[in-house]
Amino acid sequence: MQWTDERVELLKKLWADGLSASQIAAELGGVTRNAVIGKVHRLGLSGRAKSAPSAAPRLRKPAASPSHRVSAPIAATAARAPQSATYATRGATALAAAPVMEARTIAAPAPRVVPVQLVETQPIVCENVTIMELRENMCRWPLGDPSQPDFRFCGGRCTPGQAYCAHHASIAYQPTNDRRRDRRPSFPTH
């Protein structure tokens, strides 16, 4: 990819909008966040509207050995998760305006088996994360009303590829014989 005028303009705009480098990279496509940051610096529009947190002198680099340099283009060409329009983070913050979410975007995943309360055998660790904070290895157990702004997901640790953490998986996936006629068609709070 190359920095065409259009891409540079978009970069400037998004950077000015307060998006993080990785978010901009995802938006542009074909570049990594490093590329974005590098470009931002070259354009001289670093240090956004924010006081320099730490003007640390920063020591010189230890002189990198010529050793390994990964042949780049892999991620560039590889399918890039669009992930558009889902800005904002909280960990190492760089949040931009979080667009209003549409209800359909956050429809609760419906477990195939009706959830039934079990005896607690382990501490429940719900971190109550928003959909934007959800990661591949985070529990997607919905908490609250999906139509409400305080809707969250459990967010507990789970094996990548798994929908729920151990606790919620035990609730969601039960043998059919445990299922008695109709039960709450909704999720228990925990």
Add this chain to the structure above:
DNA sequence: CCCTGATTCGC
């Protein structure tokens, strides 16, 4: 661990 931006320097 996730993430952030900053910097260096081989290309």
Add this chain to the structure above:
DNA sequence: GCGAATCAGG
């Protein structure tokens, strides 16, 4: 000029 590697940090 570009951006991966690395750093420093939340």
